[in-house]
Amino acid sequence: EVQKHSVHTLVFRSLKRTHDMFVADNARPIPLDEESHKVKMAVKLRTEYGSVLHMPTLKENLREKGDPNTGDPYGHKQYSGNQGQEVEYLITGTHPYPPGPGVALTADTKVQRMPSESAAQSLAVALPASQSRLDANRTAAGVGEIYRHAGISERSQPPGMSVAMVEAGGNKNSALMAKKAPTMPKPQWHPPWKLYRVISGHLGWVRCIAVEPGNQWFVTGSADRTIKIWDLASGKLKLSLTGHISTVRGVIVSARSPYLFSCGEDKQVKCWDLEYNKVIRHYHGHLSAVYGLDLHPTIDVLATCSRDSTARIWDVRTKASVHTLSGHTNAVATVKCQAAEPQIITGSHDTTIRLWDLVAGKTRVTLTNHKKSVRAVVLHPRQYTFASGSPDNIKQWKFPDGNFIQNLSGHNAIINTLAVNSDGVLVSGADNGTMHLWDWRTGYNFQRVHAAVQPGSLDSESGIFACVFDQSESRLLTAEADKTIKVYKEDDTATEETHPVSWKPEIIKRKRF
Numbered sequence: 085e086v087q088k089h090s091v092h093t094l095v096f097r098s099l100k101r102t103h104d105m106f107v108a109d110n111a112r113p114i115p116l117d118e119e120s121h122k123v124k125m126a127v128k129l130r131t132e133y134g135s136v137l138h139m140p141t142l143k144e145n146l147r148e149k150g151d152p153n154t155g156d157p158y159g160h161k162q163y164s165g166n167q168g169q170e171v172e173y174l175i176t177g178t179h180p181y182p183p184g185p186g187v188a189l190t191a192d193t194k195v196q197r198m199p200s201e202s203a204a205q206s207l208a209v210a211l212p213a214s215q216s217r218l219d220a221n222r223t224a225a226g227v228g229e230i231y232r233h234a235g236i237s238e239r240s241q242p243p244g245m246s247v248a249m250v251e252a253g254g255n256k257n258s259a260l261m262a263k264k265a266p267t268m269p270k271p272q273w274h275p276p277w278k279l280y281r282v283i284s285g286h287l288g289w290v291r292c293i294a295v296e297p298g299n300q301w302f303v304t305g306s307a308d309r310t311i312k313i314w315d316l317a318s319g320k321l322k323l324s325l326t327g328h329i330s331t332v333r334g335v336i337v338s339a340r341s342p343y344l345f346s347c348g349e350d351k352q353v354k355c356w357d358l359e360y361n362k363v364i365r366h367y368h369g370h371l372s373a374v375y376g377l378d379l380h381p382t383i384d385v386l387a388t389c390s391r392d393s394t395a396r397i398w399d400v401r402t403k404a405s406v407h408t409l410s411g412h413t414n415a416v417a418t419v420k421c422q423a424a425e426p427q428i429i430t431g432s433h434d435t436t437i438r439l440w441d442l443v444a445g446k447t448r449v450t451l452t453n454h455k456k457s458v459r460a461v462v463l464h465p466r467q468y469t470f471a472s473g474s475p476d477n478i479k480q481w482k483f484p485d486g487n488f489i490q491n492l493s494g495h496n497a498i499i500n501t502l503a504v505n506s507d508g509v510l511v512s513g514a515d516n517g518t519m520h521l522w523d524w525r526t527g528y529n530f531q532r533v534h535a536a537v538q539p540g541s542l543d544s545e546s547g548i549f550a551c552v553f554d555q556s557e558s559r560l561l562t563a564e565a566d567k568t569i570k571v572y573k574e575d576d577t578a579t580e581e582t583h584p585v586s587w588k589p590e591i592i593k594r595k596r597f
Contacts, residue, residue, distance in 0.1 A: 268526055268527070268528065269525075269526055270526075270585070271523035271525070271526040271528035271530065271585060272508060272523055272525065272526075273580045273585055274507065274508075274509050274521070274523065274530055274531075275574045275575050275576075275578040275583070276521075276530075276531050276574075276575050276578055276583055277521060277531065277533070277560060277572040277573065277574055277575065278572060278573065278574075278575050279533075279535050279570055279571075279572055280571060280572065280573050281319050281570070281571040282538060282568050282569075282570050282571075283314060283319045283568060283569040283570075283571065284538060284567060284568045284569075285312060285314075285321050286304065286306040286308055286310070286312065286567045286568075286569075287306070287308040287310075287567065288306045288307030288308035288309075288331070288567060289306060289307040289331075289547075289549060289564075289565050289567065290304050290305075290306050290307075290549060290550075290563035290564055290565075290567060290568065290569055291305055291306060291307060291331060291332060291333050291549045291550065291563060292304065292305040292332065292333060292334050292335050292376075292549070292550050292563060293305075293335070293550045293551070293552050293561055293562075293563040293569065294335045294336050294337055294552060295316065295337075295552055295553075295554045295555060295561070296337040297337065297339040297555065298555075299316060299554055299555035299556060300315070300316060300317075301313055301314060301315055301316055301322060302314055302316050302552075302554070302561060303335050303337060303344060304335070304563055304569055305328075305331075305332030305333065305334065305335045305346055305348070306331070306332060306567075307331040307332075309326065309328045309329060309330060309331065309332065309348075310324050310325065310326055310328075310332070311324070311325040311326075311327075311328070311332055311335060311344075311346055311356075312324050312325075313325070314569070316554060316559070319571065323361065325344075325346075325356060325361060327354060327363055328346065328348040328350055328352060328354070329348075329350045329352075330348050330349040330350035330373075331348055331349045332346055332347075332348045333347055333348050333349060333373065333374060333375050333376065334346065334347040334348075334374065334375065334376045334377040334388075336377055336378060336379055338379055338400075339379075339381070340379075340384065341384075341400075342357065342358045342359055343355050343356065343357060343358065343364075343400075344356040344358055345377055345379065345386060346377075347374035347375075347376070347377045347388055348373070348374060349373035349374070350373075351370050351371070351372060351373060351374060351390075352366060352374070353366065353367035353368075353370070353374055353377065353386070353388050353398070354366060354367075355367070355400070365400075365403050366403070367386070367388070367396075367398045367403055367405070368403075369396055369398075369405045369408070370388065370390040370392055370394070370396065371390070371392040372390055372391035372392040372415075373390060373391045374388050374389070374390045374391075375389055375390060375391060375415065375416065375417050375418070376388070376389045376416075376417065376418050376419050377389070377419065378419050378420050378421045379400075379421060380421040380423075380427065381421065381422065381423050382423045384399065384400040384401055385397055385398065385399065385400065385406065385421070385442075386398040386400050387419045387420075387421050387428055388419065389416035389417065389418060389419040389430055390415070390416060391415040391416075392415075393410070393412045393413060393414060393415060393416060393432075393434075394408050394409060394410050394412070394416065395408075395409040395412075395416050395419050395428065395430050395440075396408050396409065397409065397428070397442065397445070406445075407442075407445035408445075409428065409430065409438075409440055409445060409447075411438060411447050411450070412430065412432040412434050412436065412438065413432075413434040414432055414433040414434035414457075415432065415433045416430050416431070416432045416433075417431055417432060417433055417457065417458065417459040417460075418430065418431040418458070418459060418460055418461045419431075419461075420461050420462070420463055420470070422463055424468065424483065424484070425441075425448075425483075425484050426439035426440055426441065426442075426448050426449070426483065426484055427440070427441075427442040428440035428442055429461055429463070429470065430461075431458030431459065431460065431461045431472055432457070432458060433457040433458075433459075434457075435452070435454045435455060435456055435457060435458060435474070436450050436451060436452050436454070436458070437450070437451040437454070437458055437461065437472050437481075437486070438450050438451075439451075439483075439484070439485075439486055448484075449485055449486045451472075451481065451486045453479060453488060454472065454474040454476060454477070454479065455474070455476045456474045456475045456476045457474060457475070457498075458472050458473070458474045459473060459474070459498070459499060459500055459501075460472065460473035460499055460500060460501050460502040460512075461473075461502070462502035462503060462504050462510070463504075464504055464524065465504065465505065465506050466506055468482065468483045468484075469481060469482050469483065469489065470483065471492075471502055471504065471510060471524075472502075473495075473499035473500075473501070473502045473512055474499060475496070475497065475498050475499065477491045477492065477493055478491070478492035478493075478495060478499065478502070478510075478512055478522070479491055479492070480492065480524075480527070490527050491527070492510070492512075492522055492527045492529070494520065494529050495512050495514060495518070495520045495529075497514035497515055497516045497518055498514060498515035498516075499512050499513070499514050499515075500513055500514060500515055500547075500548060500549050500550070501513040501548060501549065501550045501551045502551075503551045503552055503553055503560070504524060504553075505553045505557040506557060507557065508523060508524035508525055509521055509522070509523070509524070510522040510523075510524050511551055511553075511560060513548030513549075513550070513551045513562060514547075514548060515547050515548075516546065516547065517534055517535070517537070517546025517547050517548060517564070517565070518532065518533070518534045518548075519532070519533040519534070519535075519548055519551070519562065520532050520533075521533070528585070530585065533572075534546070535564075535570055537564075537566040538566045538567070538568050541566040541567070545565045545566045545567075546564075546565065546566065547564060547565030547566075548562050548563070548564055548565075549563050549564065549565065550562070550563040551563070558573060558574065559571055559572070559573055560572040560573070
């Protein structure tokens with residue numbers, strides 16, 4: 085039988101238990117033992133500053149301070165080997181000066197040598213006086229000074245604080261000064277792009293576009309349910325393919341076989357044999373509209389992504405579904421393949437980007453930095469990097485772990501498509517018909533284009549659904565909502581003098597993501 089207690093008794097017991105729990109006060113720090121603290125600091129001095137203990141004292145400090153043999157707070161003797169003789173400055177170490185980006189290792193920068201006295205004076209930086217360091221007579225070469233001496237730019241220094249010399253009352257004291265805020269480096273000059281051809285023929289929105297590997301023709305898919313093949317040089321229609329029963333959302337031409345792959349909102353993924361212009365394979369499995377597809381560059385594998393929140397990996401020959409990549413919580417808008425790991429990259433309306441392990445069929449990395457739907461992803465053709473487009477920002481990332489590089493801000497619209505060429509020109513096309521061109525390295529927006537809609541269309545039909553560079557990268561093709569394909573080329577007459585970069589080395593307002 086359970087004994088009943090009054091509320092007063094129960095509350096009292098609860099208070100007593102709480103009191104007993106906290107009465108020991110285990111979190112209180114242990115009182116500092118002076119002797120052990122001295123030993124600890126002595127060891128720390130030896131391990132962290134051992135490499136600079138051999139360095140001499142500054143001559144003017146010797147004269148000012150008088151006796152150089154005064155010990156430090158922990159009883160270490162000072163080195164007085166240089167007393168009464170000319171001080172020689174020798175910067176030694178086991179490693180050469182680290183190379184910076186674009187700086188060749190020369191005899192000057194990689195060999196430890198005896199600098200001139202003036203160079204050594206500029207290298208010698210007094211350490212700040214603090215309990216945990218040797219007294220102010222000790223000198224050490226600051227990282228910033230060594231980098232500058234080696235001919236390496238400030239930008240390549242590690243982030244954080246740099247030690248700088250300041251003059252105060254005639255004495256040299258060191259002070260921690262905040263490093264200058266990073267500024268955008270000067271972007272590479274790119275000629276502006278201009279519209280030179282408008283191709284019409286589709287009866288609905290042109291949703292997707294791809295150029296064949298031989299650069300002779302290109303293919304488009306449309307909301308009129310047709311796939312059309314066009315001559316790249318003349319812009320003339322060569323062929324129309326019918327078979328989809330809803331909007332065609334993705335097309336790609338194989339470089340390994342004479343096949344064209346297409347997908348659409350009818351849940352179908354088709355393989356067309358271009359020798360017979362017929363469908364030879366269907367890939368069944370997606371439960372909803374298929375939004376995009378890509379071919380693996382080195383193996384016969386096809387990747388598709390769908391509104392059913394999955395991406396699927398197909399064996400091209402057997403039509404078998406090798407993997408169903410599940411993990412996204414909303415429609416998967418874009419999928420890209422590459423030969424290097426991670427071999428599959430997807431962007432989704434759940435605002436995440438996932439990098440996939442193709443062998444295991446599992447997510448390697450999930451990138452959650454975007455705040456809105458990721459509708460476009462593009463891989464750089466030469467660098468091990470990629471970019472993703474979302475209404476909040478275009479972001480650049482580093483493979484294989486998806487390390488964030490930088491934001492490209494300013495294209496405030498729903499970004500449907502991204503394309504990049506080997507020259508470092510990144511193109512972003514948006515739902516409102518605007519197209520921005522960026523310098524890949526610096527993120528500088530060097531051109532903005534808003535082409536007029538074709539005659540007879542409403543202004544609201546201005547929208548870019550897809551864009552791609554041809555194989556020579558001298559032409560840019562866009563698939564648009566006014567039912568046209570627009571072709572752009574670089575302006576041959578433009579020079580850096582006629583179209584200067586209106587760039588200012590403004591301070592970069594870096595976001596955490």
